[in-house]
Amino acid sequence: MEITAATAKATSLAALFDRLNEANGQNAWSGLDLALGFVGDVGDLVRQVQVAENIRTYPGGREALEHELADCLWSVLMLADRYDVDLAAAFEKTTTQLEARVSAKLAALAETETAASSIAE
Template sequence: MNETPAHYEKAGLIEADERALQVRAQYEQIEQRVLGRTWTLPELALGFTNDAAYVGRLVLAAESTWGIDGDVDAELRHKLAECLWWVFVLADRLDVDMPEAYEATMDRIGDGLQRTLEGMPKS
């Protein structure tokens, strides 16, 4: 069991959220120069779903059922991190406090699972 106090865990998510938005601001500068505008919310969502789908192919590659060029483990680390980045970016655009939402959701799921476990016979 993780003994890290919850406020430290949330602080880590806050820092990750801030870093993600710093990187997004750099992308926006490039988009503004190249496109004359920044990506719309649907374009951001499409970017996320494309990267998330590619994670599926990388998992297949890690299981040797799909071939890719390059280092599968490095690509998986990169794409999983990028998907996390997208979540923070999308949450920001949708006015969702992702660190708070994550903490509340994990608490709710954990509590529900604990109640389920308590109602099950021990094996």
């Protein structure tokens, strides 16, 4: 699923949650509520990663891990939508910057190793 389609599906689900909250006399989620929900989802994800790494036991297995990853993605998509962030563009920009930074550090390390090797000879 493309990011645009995933965002559309996420916002459609958010609208259903808003309707449910309204029917229960509660407010629609604010950006802060989305962020707090995301933090909770990350905690749930960490627990499932611990299960996958055989550090702890907890019900759910692989299906629970998939669910928590999807919950986290939903939260990220909703936060990006809420704050009008072009997530695909931001991801491209950030990963390009990180690739350049890491490549420069690796090149500097290689240069240091080459210089150290020349001195040792």
